[in-house]
Amino acid sequence: MASEAVTILQSSGFFSGLSDESLGRLEAIARIVSFQKGQTVFRKGDPCPGLYVVAHGAVRIYKIAPNGKEHVLHFAYPGMTFAEVAVIGGFECPAYAQAMEDTRCALLPQRDFCRILEESHPFCLQLMTSMAAWVRHLVGVMEDIVLRDAAGRVAQFLIRSDPTDGTAAFVLPILKKDLANHLNLTSETLSRTFRRLADAGLIDLPDAQRVRILNPDGLADVAQGSPV
Amino acid sequence: MASEAVTILQSSGFFSGLSDESLGRLEAIARIVSFQKGQTVFRKGDPCPGLYVVAHGAVRIYKIAPNGKEHVLHFAYPGMTFAEVAVIGGFECPAYAQAMEDTRCALLPQRDFCRILEESHPFCLQLMTSMAAWVRHLVGVMEDIVLRDAAGRVAQFLIRSDPTDGTAAFVLPILKKDLANHLNLTSETLSRTFRRLADAGLIDLPDAQRVRILNPDGLADVAQGSPV
DNA sequence: ATGCGGCCTTGACGTGGATCAAACCGCTTC
DNA sequence: GAAGCGGTTTGATCCACGTCAAGGCCGCAT
Structure with missing residues (x-):
């Protein structure tokens, strides 16, 4: 069902401004993946499978301290992405991800995604500003915790x-x-x-x-x- | 002294992998700016002047809570950059920056810098991976504070x-x-x-x-x- | 119905780190 | 070298939040 992938991508702020051409390229590489409530999407240290876009459900991305304490970095709801940073930076998964409900995602596999990034300049620009917004959000969360x-x-x-x-x-x-x-x-x-x-x-x-x-x-x- | 700007840029991990051509374009827009110890580089809410690359000295980037408490997000030493995220995302300065010592920086003004970003795809790609690394670092700092x-x-x-x-x-x-x-x-x-x-x-x-x-x-x- | 297992709430208590206060540096400046 | 000033150290005390424990609620499975 290729059209489902397109619908998911379009629903995401991350990709909403893209041209039909860019969308088409992403559609070509997208896979649909599903997870049951409670299922682990990936673990810290796993090779990064690619960029996920949530269609339905919810995913929590969290870290675990040596002493067992958890901390939830963020929650990914429909339209939101996760693992972008690991994909772009080319590192392994820096955190754990777990489905909080039955969840359906589009997965853009790392290698294909990076190839498109290298080929499409507009896409690259778009992604850059999205990343900047993401950093700002992260800093905001950090400041909430530290200053309040x-x-x-x-x-x-x-x-x-x-x-x-x-x-x-x-x-x-x-x-x-x-x-x-x-x-x-x-x-x-x-x-x-x-x-x-x-x-x-x-x-x-x-x-x-x-x-x-x-x-x-x-x-x-x-x-x-x-x-x- | 145009060559000084080039030297500064080359010394920075952010720009070290660039072609001579890209470096030349950056050199053309770079300005050298100096700050005395204790001087404020910019304040939260200021329009973002551009991307700074530290040549000598040190700068601290910090936020202030409503109650007056400060938190230092990071320290920028020679070779390091700051305000990249605001430049790329196009928002105002999200934090305060102050020279901890007499400091000399290369400043790549926002508009010129963004123009180069739009024109140069390799540069864009390079910057993207630098941003990803920066996000990973940020998350690491956050986890240190929360989990330890x-x-x-x-x-x-x-x-x-x-x-x-x-x-x-x-x-x-x-x-x-x-x-x-x-x-x-x-x-x-x-x-x-x-x-x-x-x-x-x-x-x-x-x-x-x-x-x-x-x-x-x-x-x-x-x-x-x-x-x- | 009954039992069970998450989640949420409330209370009593303990503690890590903040706050307040004082003294001691190593400087610069006069 | 005296005085002043920021940074660092140490001690005494405080308090916001964590921990431990118990009970209530609700959905689910038997």
Whole structure:
């Protein structure tokens, strides 16, 4: 099903600006791969299979410390890519990847992908700016962790991930235990932090999976370091 | 002095693999800029002047939290570049940059640089792999901070930055207070951590600026999470 | 229904590293 | 050489967050 690959690629911000010609070349090399919930996509140290574009489901990319502690670098949802950096840099997989749900991806194999990069200058340029945006995001995550306390990190996350841009409740896109891990907190601390924000009247927690932002400005203050 | 720019560019890993033709084009747009010790190179939010290549001196790139806390993202020494990502992505300066010593840089102005990127495919490819390496480095720093305790971070830093690859003492490339900040520690905690490593016989501290690694394997164990 | 196994919450308690404070350098400057 | 100043060290104390433990909730399988 070649057309499925094209649909997936087009849905991704990474490839959306490409010409039909470039898309056609990518389509020619793309393979569709599926993973069951909980299945490992690749392990740290594996040779990098290529660049993945998520079509359905969700994947978490994480590292494991020598002591067993995990840290989730990021979550890849439909339209998002992962393993780009290893593909482009030509190194082995720098982290673990695991499907959080049944997941379907387009896979652009490393060698073919690099060949296209070498042949297509516009594609190269496009990818470069995408990488720059990715670096900026990464630095942002790092700064969240380093410069903010628990409440600040949670507030920042809520602000960034509220799809409603307002006062409707929305469901958290991930399990709280994964969110806690991503923010470098324990799930206990995350739970307590949510409660403190709710007690302060900044958010409402209708149930375990949903959040409503009651006071965006106050939440922004907390993200900027104001005490709860 | 056009030749000075070429020398600087060639000394940088970022540009070392380029053809004479590409180098010539960069030389044509390069300007030499100097900063006195302590001088600000740019501030967060400034329009990005271009890509800097350090010739002499050292620059620290850092962020400031709303509460005033600083975090040093990285140190740019001779041969290293900074502000590449903002140039390529076309955003404003995402951080502060300050000369730690009297410093001389080549500056490749944003617009000219981007024009060359658009015209030269080999250059684009080269830059892409440099960016990938840079991302990997960034993720490494982030993982150090998130997954290791104070002793682990310091041990990891020492292992990575020991130029002697052995048992000779070497001078720390930066002030301890800046190092502490980079590792997300206070200088007090860094001082105490050095002492603990020295008491454990893993390192020797002949004076405040120098370190000698006595037991590389033991230090590696600490970096992997073993208690001191 | 019943049991079971994740996930989430809440409480009590412990601790790594921050903070506060003081003293000691090695400099530069007068 | 006295005074001043940043950087470093050390000690005493504090606190945000982790750890440990227990209980509640919900979906799923028997």
